[in-house]
Amino acid sequence: MVDFHSLLLIEEDQPSREFVRRALARLGYQVTVAQSGVEGIGKFAPGLFRIVITDLHLPDMGGLEVLRKIKQLSPETAVVVLSSNSQVGDVVQALRLGAADYLLKPIEDVAVIDHAICRITQGETLKQQNREYRDELERRNRELHDHVEVLQRDHQAGRLLQQHLLPRTPYQYPGGIEAAYRLVPSLYLSGDFVDYGLFGERFVAFYLVDVSGHGVSSALVTALIKHSIMHRLRERPLFTRLDALDSDLLEVLDLVNRELRSTRLDKHASMFVGAIDSGARRLHYAVAGQMPMPALVTEGAAEWLPGKGRPLGLFDRGDWQVLCAELPASWRLVACSDGVLELLRGDLLEREAHLLHAIDSSRGDLDSLCAALHVDTCEAQPDDIAILTLRQG
Known part of the structure; x- marks a missing residue:
């Protein structure tokens, strides 16, 4: 089961990593840190983290590759990418690969992080509600189908009885x-x-x-x-x-x-x-x-x-x-x-x-x-x- 307060942060740059980690901690999230793509992939597992935040520029592999591997392992996991202004093309590609949002570095306002995380969590909550609603609807449809089958059997029995009286x-x-x-x-x-x-x-x-x-x-x-x-x-x-x-x-x-x-x-x-x-x-x-x-x-x-x-x-x-x-x-x-x-x-x-x-x-x-x-x-x-x-x- 996903821990909704657990996040994975993959960032090589120490000042940026600490700023984001402290901002997330103030929001009540438990943050697991990785300094490279290989380390991040190694720490990731489906259902372990609600959100993954990864830099697009990592020392051992590209952030797009990290995004691709995470989405292969867990398509439902929300991924936020960190990029500089010079990496706009990579941001577009990241969004095409399924990134939930992006943050431009350097990040100087915690409100930017708060806004991005809140938007994702609200979206995740809405998806969960939709899943629950769909599951409930399917359950009710099954019950209705079973009820209709019972009525049909009763009607068929009644029809046979009426035909017997004719x-x-x-x-x-x-x-x-x-x-x-x-x-x-x-x-x-x-x-x-x-x-x-x-x-x-x-x-x-x-x-x-x-x-x-x-x-x-x-x-x-x-x-x-x-x-x-x-x-x-x-x-x-x-x-x-x-x-x-x-x-x-x-x-x-x-x-x-x-x-x-x-x-x-x-x-x-x-x-x-x-x-x-x-x-x-x-x-x-x-x-x-x-x-x-x-x-x-x-x-x-x-x-x-x-x-x-x-x-x-x-x-x-x-x-x-x-x-x-x-x-x-x-x-x-x-x-x-x-x-x-x-x-x-x-x-x-x-x-x-x-x-x-x-x-x-x-x-x-x-x-x-x-x-x-x-x-x-x-x-x-x-x-x-x-x-x-x-x-x-």
């Missing part, structure tokens, strides 16, 4: 009804979620939910929604009787609404929930703040389904209503979260028109629609994207 896609039900979806989170985890299932022998129930916000908190709410619905299904069967189908749909919306309000997570959600009666070829559905509306594709042009209802989690009741749509022998149903609209240009009406055109052009085929909207190739999505499709025939 249904299989595509899935074929009896009667020729097929359900499929595409879910693309803007971050690791998604605030969008879909689910579907067969109830009894004739009802295929499904929902698409879009929770406000992004990331972990919104994804946890989607898990809460699925858990609540599954818990209700264990308590009381839903979607098993035609005469109770509409009330079951409203019960799902009311259940999710109460869960969001009771948790006080400051989260709300839009939802499209429905049930397909494969026996009667009829779609029963309800919407809660859904945008864009679901679209039904038949032999004619694709059309938005009618309906309205307040989002979930904001009001005690959302005035939701169940609507019905007759289904032909061949049909496609497409529901999208509002993140899909972010892939399109124009105002809201123009985006909805572009989306309906893409749904119609793809005839409700999930892969074709995703390709037309560039869902899988968009590099940066500002919002989660979910597309749910059901079809028959």
Whole structure:
């Protein structure tokens, strides 16, 4: 470790040597003296002296050579050269070789020495502070990197868990009804979620939910929604009787609404929930703040389904209503979260028109629609994207 009060003075001229030594001693420095370059190099060792002061004119070797050897041994050591007015060229060369400062002989004012040494020590202190700051910054960067890695592992685990909660896609039900979806989170985890299932022998129930916000908190709410619905299904069967189908749909919306309000997570959600009666070829559905509306594709042009209802989690009741749509022998149903609209240009009406055109052009085929909207190739999505499709025939 460097002794910050230890200096090496290499000077042949005795009066000059004593003047400088006494001046340095008064400043509180311990001065080691050498009268020649060889003696000075012999006494020098890396880390032993904070500063070396050497005359450029020595009896056995040039001061520039002494400077060069010291810098080779210890590049961090500050070297001050002593020179006469006739050695200005050597001073310039010394500065190029890394000398920290120079003093012109004869030195008659100790303030000159004081000023040079103080400037070097202040510079050394600043360098030390910069090194400590850099070391601290590197340490914090390592900690941040480790923290980010932990978060990434947690997010990846959360993503795997969320994917485990999702249904299989595509899935074929009896009667020729097929359900499929595409879910693309803007971050690791998604605030969008879909689910579907067969109830009894004739009802295929499904929902698409879009929770406000992004990331972990919104994804946890989607898990809460699925858990609540599954818990209700264990308590009381839903979607098993035609005469109770509409009330079951409203019960799902009311259940999710109460869960969001009771948790006080400051989260709300839009939802499209429905049930397909494969026996009667009829779609029963309800919407809660859904945008864009679901679209039904038949032999004619694709059309938005009618309906309205307040989002979930904001009001005690959302005035939701169940609507019905007759289904032909061949049909496609497409529901999208509002993140899909972010892939399109124009105002809201123009985006909805572009989306309906893409749904119609793809005839409700999930892969074709995703390709037309560039869902899988968009590099940066500002919002989660979910597309749910059901079809028959």
